Amino acid sequence: MEVKTAGFKEVSVEETLKVSGAEAVIKCLLAEGVEVMYGYPGGAIMPVYDEIYKYKDQIEHVLTRHEQGAAHAAQGYARVTGKVGVAIATSGPGATNLITGIADAHIDSTPMVCITGQVGSHLLGSDAFQEIDMVGLSTPITKWNYQVTKASEIPQVLAKAFYIARSGRPGPVLIDITKDAQFDSLDFSYKKCTGIRSYKPLPEVNLLQVERAAQAINNAKKPMIVFGQGVILGGAEQLLKEVIEKSGVPAAWTILGLSALETDHPLNVGMVGMHGNYAPNLLTNECDVLIAIGMRFDDRVTGDLNTYAKQATVIHFEIDPAEVNKNVQAQIPVLGDVKQTLKLLLEFLQPNSHEQWHNRFKELYSIEYEKIIKNDLSAKHGKIKMAEVLDEINTVSGGNAIIVSDVGQHQMVACRYAKFNATRSNVTSGGLGTMGFALPAAIGAKMGSTAREVVAIIGDGGFQMTLQELATIYQMNVPVKIVVLNNNFLGMVRQWQQMFFEKRYASTEMVNPDFTGIAKAYHLQTNKISERSQLKGAVEEMLASKEAYFLEVSVEKEECVFPMITTGASVSDIRLE
Amino acid sequence: MEKQNYTVSVYTENNLGLLSRIAAIFLKRHINIESITASQSEVHEVMRFIIIVEVTEEQVKKIVGQIEKQIEVIKAFYHKDEELIFQETALYKVRSSGFVEDFDIQSFIKKTNARIVTASPQFFVIEKTGERHETEDLYEKLKPYGLMQFVRSGTIAVSKNEMPISELLEKFNTSNTIQ
Numbered sequence: 001m002e003v004k005t006a007g008f009k010e011v012s013v014e015e016t017l018k019v020s021g022a023e024a025v026i027k028c029l030l031a032e033g034v035e036v037m038y039g040y041p042g043g044a045i046m047p048v049y050d051e052i053y054k055y056k057d058q059i060e061h062v063l064t065r066h067e068q069g070a071a072h073a074a075q076g077y078a079r080v081t082g083k084v085g086v087a088i089a090t091s092g093p094g095a096t097n098l099i100t101g102i103a104d105a106h107i108d109s110t111p112m113v114c115i116t117g118q119v120g121s122h123l124l125g126s127d128a129f130q131e132i133d134m135v136g137l138s139t140p141i142t143k144w145n146y147q148v149t150k151a152s153e154i155p156q157v158l159a160k161a162f163y164i165a166r167s168g169r170p171g172p173v174l175i176d177i178t179k180d181a182q183f184d185s186l187d188f189s190y191k192k193c194t195g196i197r198s199y200k201p202l203p204e205v206n207l208l209q210v211e212r213a214a215q216a217i218n219n220a221k222k223p224m225i226v227f228g229q230g231v232i233l234g235g236a237e238q239l240l241k242e243v244i245e246k247s248g249v250p251a252a253w254t255i256l257g258l259s260a261l262e263t264d265h266p267l268n269v270g271m272v273g274m275h276g277n278y279a280p281n282l283l284t285n286e287c288d289v290l291i292a293i294g295m296r297f298d299d300r301v302t303g304d305l306n307t308y309a310k311q312a313t314v315i316h317f318e319i320d321p322a323e324v325n326k327n328v329q330a331q332i333p334v335l336g337d338v339k340q341t342l343k344l345l346l347e348f349l350q351p352n353s354h355e356q357w358h359n360r361f362k363e364l365y366s367i368e369y370e371k372i373i374k375n376d377l378s379a380k381h382g383k384i385k386m387a388e389v390l391d392e393i394n395t396v397s398g399g400n401a402i403i404v405s406d407v408g409q410h411q412m413v414a415c416r417y418a419k420f421n422a423t424r425s426n427v428t429s430g431g432l433g434t435m436g437f438a439l440p441a442a443i444g445a446k447m448g449s450t451a452r453e454v455v456a457i458i459g460d461g462g463f464q465m466t467l468q469e470l471a472t473i474y475q476m477n478v479p480v481k482i483v484v485l486n487n488n489f490l491g492m493v494r495q496w497q498q499m500f501f502e503k504r505y506a507s508t509e510m511v512n513p514d515f516t517g518i519a520k521a522y523h524l525q526t527n528k529i530s531e532r533s534q535l536k537g538a539v540e541e542m543l544a545s546k547e548a549y550f551l552e553v554s555v556e557k558e559e560c561v562f563p564m565i566t567t568g569a570s571v572s573d574i575r576l577e
Numbered sequence: 578m579e580k581q582n583y584t585v586s587v588y589t590e591n592n593l594g595l596l597s598r599i600a601a602i603f604l605k606r607h608i609n610i611e612s613i614t615a616s617q618s619e620v621h622e623v624m625r626f627i628i629i630v631e632v633t634e635e636q637v638k639k640i641v642g643q644i645e646k647q648i649e650v651i652k653a654f655y656h657k658d659e660e661l662i663f664q665e666t667a668l669y670k671v672r673s674s675g676f677v678e679d680f681d682i683q684s685f686i687k688k689t690n691a692r693i694v695t696a697s698p699q700f701f702v703i704e705k706t707g708e709r710h711e712t713e714d715l716y717e718k719l720k721p722y723g724l725m726q727f728v729r730s731g732t733i734a735v736s737k738n739e740m741p742i743s744e745l746l747e748k749f750n751t752s753n754t755i756q
């Protein structure tokens with residue numbers, strides 16, 4: 001029977017060769033420029049692994065210690081390089097272990113192709129050993145998925161997979177390949193996919209909307225930009241900067257937008273959202289024009305939608321039509337790739353400097369500095385605060401490091417205090433909030449950006465979710481720097497218990513093992529500090545090391561991250577204490 | 578916003594797994610599908626789903642946006658009842674006893690354009706095509722005669738306005754058949 005898929009345009013025809021389906025998989029990856037993949041072998045994917053062995057001089061495979069680690073490592077690689085990350089696993093539990101990473105990539109728009117083995121096609125539906133309906137399971141968390149049951153399908157399906165993963169709003173794609181399809185042979189030739197008839201990755205740009213946006217910005221008295229990861233995914237960082245500088249509009253960012261604009265830029269006014277900065281959150285409800293660029297008005301950014309920027313004309317630059325008016329009504333939606341739309345906008349913008357308006361941000365920053373930042377960075381007594389660690393890393397790295405953060409208080413602190421000079425430097429799990437993300441993601445980030453320092457900032461809780469990847473770091477000799485901020489608590493949950501559950505610390509206190517002992521067992525260089533006086537030296541030593549390094553910092557046990565907009569509250573109700 | 582019936586029409590490639598991908602969009606939002614049909618559309622090798630849901634206009638707009646994001650969805654539309662011509666087909670299996678003697682019911686069936694598909698000493702099978710209220714009326718009418726079985730198809734509908742799918746597809750003008 002014929003299987004029909006949407007048509008696609010083709011390029012780069014190769015000579016036809018007789019190969020196995022498994023070899024075709026590797027040839028497709030090579031044709032797509034894949035240099036590294038992350039995975040874990042098993043019965044249903046063994047034919048592909050046999051080809052990985054044969055092709056080891058041409059394509060690197062990183063054996064993680066858990067498939068979740070493979071998915072996150074592929075994400076980390078994709079996030080710093082902009083290329084498609086590749087993860088590979090066997091059927092059944094191997095495949096289900098990828099699910100968290102796929103879901104994470106889906107909500108954070110990370111380009112990724114996951115390849116899973118599957119039982120032989122004659123066994124499908126028989127509840128065979130290690131059979132799972134991976135296409136069914138991954139449907140809600142993939143941009144596209146497909147089950148290959150014939151070797152001859154492999155080249156076209158993988159060509160489509162890479163095209164879909166990287167084009168338009170990127171995302172994860174899963175390809176499930178039955179074992180017989182891996183064994184069977186096909187006449188191999190590879191044609192890259194350049195278009196699918198039912199898929200429009202880029203909406204058409206409406207110049208009139210761009211002009212309307214420019215007019216609203218030109219006429220605004222109190223405009224404010226909030227940019228997200230769309231700027232990074234679209235490669236529009238320089239254009240964003242030009243827009244900001246020409247228009248004089250203060251720019252705030254979402255956590256995934258962080259690093260698209262250097263931290264020290266005079267018009268960078270900080271982070272929006274639940275633990276963002278005081279000024280941009282408060283002034284969201286004072287601005288007259290809100291310009292959202294490549295962001296999706298996540299609930300953690302908006303707080304109560306009924307009281308979010310109601311006074312403002314909302315302009316929304318967005319590649320995904322489904323995001324427009326999803327959460328916040330945009331009076332002026334501007335569909336398209338921001339690299340295209342911002343370039344057009346720039347032509348219509350009039351030079352301006354909203355000095356008085358910008359001073360409002362400075363005034364509010366001073367309040368936040370006095371009440372929170374000063375204490376976070378310059379505490380004289382008590383245990384080390386998380387922000388001090390970040391500040392020291394800023395000082396020693398000069399803001400040139402890639403910071404990969406896990407999820408929790410330390411993540412919010414990292415996003416608030418880390419300094420960045422270059423784009424694609426902040427790697428974190430934003431939408432899904434996946435504890436255990438940072439350690440494997442740091443592996444991928446370092447392999448994707450070998451020239452740069454990669455520092456993973458992890459809490460004691462999240463570290464124990466994927467710490468087996470220390471073995472991957474050792475085996476692959478990946479010189480990542482790991483900082484565990486240990487407060488013997490699941491800090492963010494504890495903070496909520498303190499604030500909303502009268503300090504009933506249900507199952508959040510952690511009696512932890514000797515982390516440095518564990519890291520030593522994995523042959524890493526280690527250090528553990530608990531005194532403020534040790535911090536500078538410890539960070540200097542860690543960043544001077546040419547090898548993987550594990551630093552444990554005992555931090556204040558019951559620190560709370562502020563400012564905070566509590567769940568369901570308005571951005572205007574941001575709390576400083 | 579008031580909840581009301583909306584008909585979502587989805588033109589798609591004829592691919593495996595698309596039904597569950599579309600259904601998942603409703604499931605994620607805790608929206609019950611009242612009726613769903615899938616069939617060949619007016620365009621060669623293009624399928625058409627007709628999905629009926631009771632939601633607000635704001636919800637249906639967002640749902641259509643999410644459906645259109647799916648790779649193999651060509652186009653999705655939503656319509657209110659008054660913008661459509663729609664029909665359902667229902668089959669009623671009734672006991673023959675009592676039914677054969679009753680000329681009133683037989684003339685009612687004729688009047689409502691229902692038709693007797695099968696007749697046997699044990700049962701009659703009656704088919705009725707029409708709008709929901711018409712099939713409901715006949716259901717109520719036949720119930721006293723001993724309704725042994727009842728089944729109703731999903732709604733099928735065509736819109737009064739144009740849905741320019743062929744033109745959309747012509748823009749691509751490509752085909753990809755995996756042998």
